[in-house]
Amino acid sequence: MKKILNYINGTYCEPFSGDWLDNYNPSKGEVYSKIAYSSSEDVEKAYEAAKEAFPSWSNTTIEERSKILLKIATLIEENLDSLAEAEALDNGKPLSLAKAVDIPRASSNFRFFANAITQFASEAHESVGLNTMNFTLRQPIGVVGCISPWNLPLYLFTWKIAPALASGNTVIAKPSEITPMTAYLLGDICIKAGLPKGVLNIVHGTGPSAGQAIVAHPNIKAISFTGGTATGEHIARTAAPMFKKLSLELGGKNPNLIFADCNYDKMLSVTLKSSFANQGQICLCGSRIFVEKSIYSKFKEDFVSKVKELKVGNPFDGDTTIGALVSKSHLEKVRSYIDLAKEEGSKILCGGNTVTVEGSENGYYLEPTVIEVNNNDCRVNQEEIFGPIVTIMPFETEDEALQMANNVKYGLSATLWTNNLDRTMRLSKRIEAGIIWVNTWLNRDLRTPFGGVKNSGVGREGGFEALKFFTEAKNICIKYDE
Numbered sequence: 001m002k003k004i005l006n007y008i009n010g011t012y013c014e015p016f017s018g019d020w021l022d023n024y025n026p027s028k029g030e031v032y033s034k035i036a037y038s039s040s041e042d043v044e045k046a047y048e049a050a051k052e053a054f055p056s057w058s059n060t061t062i063e064e065r066s067k068i069l070l071k072i073a074t075l076i077e078e079n080l081d082s083l084a085e086a087e088a089l090d091n092g093k094p095l096s097l098a099k100a101v102d103i104p105r106a107s108s109n110f111r112f113f114a115n116a117i118t119q120f121a122s123e124a125h126e127s128v129g130l131n132t133m134n135f136t137l138r139q140p141i142g143v144v145g146c147i148s149p150w151n152l153p154l155y156l157f158t159w160k161i162a163p164a165l166a167s168g169n170t171v172i173a174k175p176s177e178i179t180p181m182t183a184y185l186l187g188d189i190c191i192k193a194g195l196p197k198g199v200l201n202i203v204h205g206t207g208p209s210a211g212q213a214i215v216a217h218p219n220i221k222a223i224s225f226t227g228g229t230a231t232g233e234h235i236a237r238t239a240a241p242m243f244k245k246l247s248l249e250l251g252g253k254n255p256n257l258i259f260a261d262c263n264y265d266k267m268l269s270v271t272l273k274s275s276f277a278n279q280g281q282i283c284l285c286g287s288r289i290f291v292e293k294s295i296y297s298k299f300k301e302d303f304v305s306k307v308k309e310l311k312v313g314n315p316f317d318g319d320t321t322i323g324a325l326v327s328k329s330h331l332e333k334v335r336s337y338i339d340l341a342k343e344e345g346s347k348i349l350c351g352g353n354t355v356t357v358e359g360s361e362n363g364y365y366l367e368p369t370v371i372e373v374n375n376n377d378c379r380v381n382q383e384e385i386f387g388p389i390v391t392i393m394p395f396e397t398e399d400e401a402l403q404m405a406n407n408v409k410y411g412l413s414a415t416l417w418t419n420n421l422d423r424t425m426r427l428s429k430r431i432e433a434g435i436i437w438v439n440t441w442l443n444r445d446l447r448t449p450f451g452g453v454k455n456s457g458v459g460r461e462g463g464f465e466a467l468k469f470f471t472e473a474k475n476i477c478i479k480y481d482e
């Protein structure tokens, strides 16, 4: 059976433990490969390689660094088909989605940050009258850690690695143990692109073992983490006493506010995506839908009928729109919210059942589910489910909609559907979230800041924000005589 090895110091290697985790194909519910179970010894080995590589990589010209990262971007593009197949097999997402979104975006991440670093500038401040000149150096931090989740495996892995490398750091990265395959394949691409050994080290294994060893390592000075809020809290507790730089991109429970004056057809088709893309396993999915009362009945009928048309199926079938959920335990967790919704007195408008897909009978499939809730305080509306489940409920006034949007512990993103400019501005300013989409969803310009407020995280990534995170600002003050 295929083994997913660590990639350390430019070569693939087995873990010190000699232990392996099972890697599942969620569309069949079968083990199809083995994952290195790494521990602190592997992380130490990766750290030594990264430390050794740092002086040379951080002094490599920006043009040369950029050239290597662009080569990685090109190689990802050239391997689009095989990487997309690997992603669909490992994660359960439709192959069409991996081809259209995940892998192209992984390539764009490298291309974007390879170019961004050539435009990254620091500031100078002349203290007129005091005869001093200040300028800011933006220096790489050293060895940094990047830890990513399973929902957008290569997409989010590269979202962290690319800016970390572009700004001159060396990296120890850990993908999710649930979806490690494309991160494993990236090692090969780095070798082909000529990335010097030790600059990027990829360690596989569980969060409590390999992940914790990265976060707790005293000389890994910055951690960029994307994952669940509870994990983020644990990471912050470990890292804070060592005063590490931390970027935490965490969970969400995003509101989707639909006003009667919106472009209805456009709203309906995009809302279908913002609810169920990637089986609803995107931190930015609009999982709480609030609809203005005057169009609520129409929306309910039209939306439910569109949801019923979605095709749950094997990720490799061309007409599949909803693939498999990522794991058995995740499927069980997501399903438990359907039972909870019933207990809470909510109404299942469609879906709610697991699906048996012919030829893939043991896969983890669930119908896209729409739940009508009667208040925003119920647990189904307050807790992150992270699956193909959305709730809907009506509102009467803009203030009521705003209050419900904000009445949640998360604050990642929000979507507004309205053609009223004044309302757009009022709500965009008042909604507690890091990202607001108006009349669109998941429209991403990589130059923009990305991140959440409240329990959705700390810090911003994206564009120069990411390059700022992965560098330390140092002010140099020079006194001169006229």
Ligand code: NAD
Residues within 6 Å of the ligand: 147, 148, 149, 150, 151, 156, 174, 175, 176, 177, 205, 206, 207, 208, 210, 211, 212, 213, 215, 226, 227, 228, 229, 231, 232, 234, 235, 249, 250, 251, 252, 282, 283, 384, 386, 412, 452, 456, 457
């Ligand atoms: P998770 O927190 O379980 O795991 C994320 C990563 O952290 C994995 O690589 C895991 O091995 C590692 N990890 C777990 N425990 C650790 C520890 N103690 N120390 C160090 N690393 C540890 O999250 P998940 O289930 O993989 O992903 C789903 C979650 O990610 C959802 O909550 C979702 O909202 C969130 N997410 C957020 C964003 C964002 O940008 N805000 C994007 C995608 C996903």
